[in-house]
Amino acid sequence: MKRxxxxxxxxxxxxxxxxVFTFAGQTTAPAPASRAAAQARPAxxxxxxxxxxxxxxxFSGIWQALxxxxxxIQDHNSSLAGYLGVPPGxxxxxGNEIPYKPEALAKKKQNLQNRMKVDVSNDKTWHDLxxxxxKCYMPGLPRATYMPFPFQIVQGTSPYILMAYEFATAxxxxxxxxxxxxxxxxxxxxxxxxxxxxxxxxxxxxxxxESWFDRAGxxxxxxxxxxxxxxxxxxxxxxxxATIEDPKVFTRPWKISFPLYxxxxxxxxxxxxxxxxxxxxxxxxxxKKPS
Numbered sequence: 001m002k003r004x005x006x007x008x009x010x011x012x013x014x015x016x017x018x019x020v021f022t023f024a025g026q027t028t029a030p031a032p033a034s035r036a037a038a039q040a041r042p043a044x045x046x047x048x049x050x051x052x053x054x055x056x057x058x059f060s061g062i063w064q065a066l067x068x069x070x071x072x073i074q075d076h077n078s079s080l081a082g083y084l085g086v087p088p089g090x091x092x093x094x095g096n097e098i099p100y101k102p103e104a105l106a107k108k109k110q111n112l113q114n115r116m117k118v119d120v121s122n123d124k125t126w127h128d129l130x131x132x133x134x135k136c137y138m139p140g141l142p143r144a145t146y147m148p149f150p151f152q153i154v155q156g157t158s159p160y161i162l163m164a165y166e167f168a169t170a171x172x173x174x175x176x177x178x179x180x181x182x183x184x185x186x187x188x189x190x191x192x193x194x195x196x197x198x199x200x201x202x203x204x205x206x207x208x209x210e211s212w213f214d215r216a217g218x219x220x221x222x223x224x225x226x227x228x229x230x231x232x233x234x235x236x237x238x239x240x241x242a243t244i245e246d247p248k249v250f251t252r253p254w255k256i257s258f259p260l261y262x263x264x265x266x267x268x269x270x271x272x273x274x275x276x277x278x279x280x281x282x283x284x285x286x287x288k289k290p291s
Contacts, residue, residue: 049198049232054157057198057232062263062270064150065240067092070143072216073256074098086215092146092256098218104249111217120283127210131217135283136275138170138187140211141204141226142242142256150263152270161193161200166273174202182206185222202228221248230260237261 050058068076068089075096079086100108117129133139139147149166161174174193182190182205190206209222229241240260245253 049235052155052157056195057200058155059153059161059200059230059232059238060155062150062152062268063238063260064263065146065258065260067146067258069146069256069258070148070214073146073214073218074216076216092258094255094257097254099251099254101249101251108217108219111212111219113217115215115217118282121287131215132211133167133215134279136168136279137211138168139165140187140207141172141189141191142228142244143211143213144170144188145228145240145242145260146258149273150270164270166271168275169272174200185209187211189226198232200228200230202230204228219249220244220246223248233259235262236264 052058068087069092071086071089073093074091076086076089078088114129115131116134118135119129120126144151144165147167151163151165154162159176161176164171170188172188172191174191176193178192185206185208187208189204191202191204193200193202204226207224209220212219223246225245227243231239233239237259239257241255241257243253243255
């Protein structure tokens with residue numbers, strides 16, 4: 001009965017997440033009251049952080065990273081190779097070094113070379129080629145945070161914080177002060193949160209090993225462990241950090257960090273980016289019957 005009660009709570013949380021999106025077409029909009037509250041909340045004062053009723057920093061709203069980490073989390077030059085061009089950018093990896101094991105670095109280079117190749121004809125080799133983003137899979141963490149799409153946070157005083165992402169309609173529930181382990185591996189993993197002062201700390205496990213960190217082929221195994229830290233810096237931005245640990249792929253833990261910005265324009269809303277219609281021909285075109 002206790003387990004059933006938890007599942008009931010999670011089902012209620014899922015209903016809240018689904019209310020962030022509407023699936024009739026390509027538009028989504030939060031309720032007018034929620035939109036008005038999100039716009040009014042930071043206006044209380046330039047130095048006054050929005051807070052929930054229980055005094056915690058309130059991250060409710062729409063956020064977006066303004067960097068080029070989606071293309072490559074390390075420093076990189078501009079390029080016309082793949083994805084219709086890569087903008088130059090500074091990396092988000094602290095020290096600009098990813099501590100790959102030698103054999104894992106070779107795999108990363110293979111991923112880069114094969115990132116735009118797809119072969120879905122064999123279930124056993126389905127994931128061997130191609131960037132998972134290119135195949136419209138949910139991005140996983142921390143990749144979802146710095147993709148070039150905004151995401152919405154829904155927070156109150158309940159033991160759940162909800163995050164909804166534009167890409168692939170991905171969502172996740174952060175279970176506050178939760179002790180249970182991930183029941184199975186999923187694309188967005190299993191998120192357990194806690195507060196350390198003003199910082200929201202999220203422990204993420206149980207992610208599928210097929211997800212990548214970026215379009216440059218940086219990857220992980222099924223042993224990935226991510227610890228995220230969301231720290232408010234002003235009513236309009238927060239600092240994001242993620243410590244990444246995977247003893248199968250890396251020689252030591254490493255960290256990424258960058259700011260996230262609250263979207264403040266009038267009538268801002270979370271939309272949808274459903275990429276499946278644009279990739280169906282790439283994935284399954286060769287299986288069509290001749291006309």
